[in-house]
Amino acid sequence: MVYVGELGSLQAKMLMKSDSMAVYASGHLLFLREQSLMAQPFNLSRLEVSGDPVPIADHVSMNGATARPLFSVSQTGALVYQSGDAEGDWDLQWTDRDGKQTGFAAPPDRYVTPRLSPDGTHLAVMIFNGVFGTGDIWVFDLARGTKTRLTFGPANQSMPIWTPDGKTVVYQSAQSGVPHIYEKPFDGSGSEKPVLVTTDGMELPDSFSPDGRYLVYERKLINSDATYHLWALPMLGEGKPFVIVQTTFEERDGEVSPDGKWMAYRNNETGRWEIYITAFPGGGAKWQVSTNGGTNPRWRKDGRELFFLDPSENLVAVDVNTASNAVTLGVPHTMFQALGIQPEYGPFDVAGDGKRFLLNSGDLKEGSAPFTLVQNWPAELKK
Secondary structure: OOOEEEOOOOOOEEOOOOOOOOOEEEEEEEEEOOEEEEEEEEEEEOEEEEEOOEEOOOOOOOOOOOEEEEEEEOOOOOEEEEHHHHOOOEEEEEEOOOOOOEEEEEEEEEEEEEEEEEOOEEEEEEEEOOOOOOEEEEEEOOOOOEEEOOOOOOOOOOEEOOOOOEEEEEEOOOOOOOEEEEEEOOOOOOOOOOOOOOOOOEEEEEEEEEOOEEEEEEEEEOOOOOEEEEEEEEOOOOOOOOOEEEEOOOEEEEEEEEOOOOOEEEEEEOOOEEEEEEEEOOOOOEEOOOOOEEEEEEEOOOOOEEEEEEEOOOOEEEEEEEEHHEEEEEEEEEEEEEEOOOOOOOOOEEOOOOOEEEEEEEOOOOOOOEEEOOOOHHHHOOO
């Protein structure tokens, strides 16, 4: 869907169904519909579309990984677009701590949220199907170089995580219309089972405590202005779900430490995402880890180091000491810049020893189809 809203307001108005984002120019909304670039009149005063959409360019390409249409338009009547099929497959690249590429975990595809198994022998990842399709979870055997499709749902299945014993993959599925949490044996030997399905919210899995006792997940109420907060689900029949961190801001990416006593997460109370550590599972006091923004925290297996991605696509490391039930942090230091990494689609995971990183990264040089420049595209509407 395409929505319109006033900056500073939480209210939004649905305008239309669309295969892509929409851009406003010259009294029209431009958007992609099955690779045809469409223009539809849009009234800025009433915030309404009118009439029927008219095609102004055919076979416009799209970045298949991000579902971003490859066109740009200005208020001067200039339009530029790239023709061709979907571009933008991503690579799952292995790098060392200096950013030196050491190999690939899988051939290029449209990968989302890759996660390594606890023993590092397997990889669970969502693969996006087609230009306008959905995504399913696949499991790679990294030693044998094979992959197996794990889910076959009609809607997106993504954000896979592993149970601590490495036998089960837990993931979010939108098969009921909104995301909830399901699980399935990683080798496909069993059937899919619901883990957490509520009637008033949507849930996304983040991590497990190392003893498997708790599942940390993000929860957001349906049909409200609420944001995501971090909850824990007892997995051994020890009671109901409970809140770990819930403020007036948003909390995401909950990652339990290897000793099960702490949790790293991101919060936007400063006006941008920053990484914090708090006690687990009780929450309470927090320690700020990042200093210039950060997302996607990952622990080293011994709990002595934390990694995250900053807004400049740098992989950053911080030394962590949790002796005496308190958190002492080192100075964040950049290991390397990962240009082309996918910050919103599961940018990286880390091997247990903290020496190898699996980057979900695009090829910055990919795509050779020519661009077409139209200098007065509104004139096309009058033909």
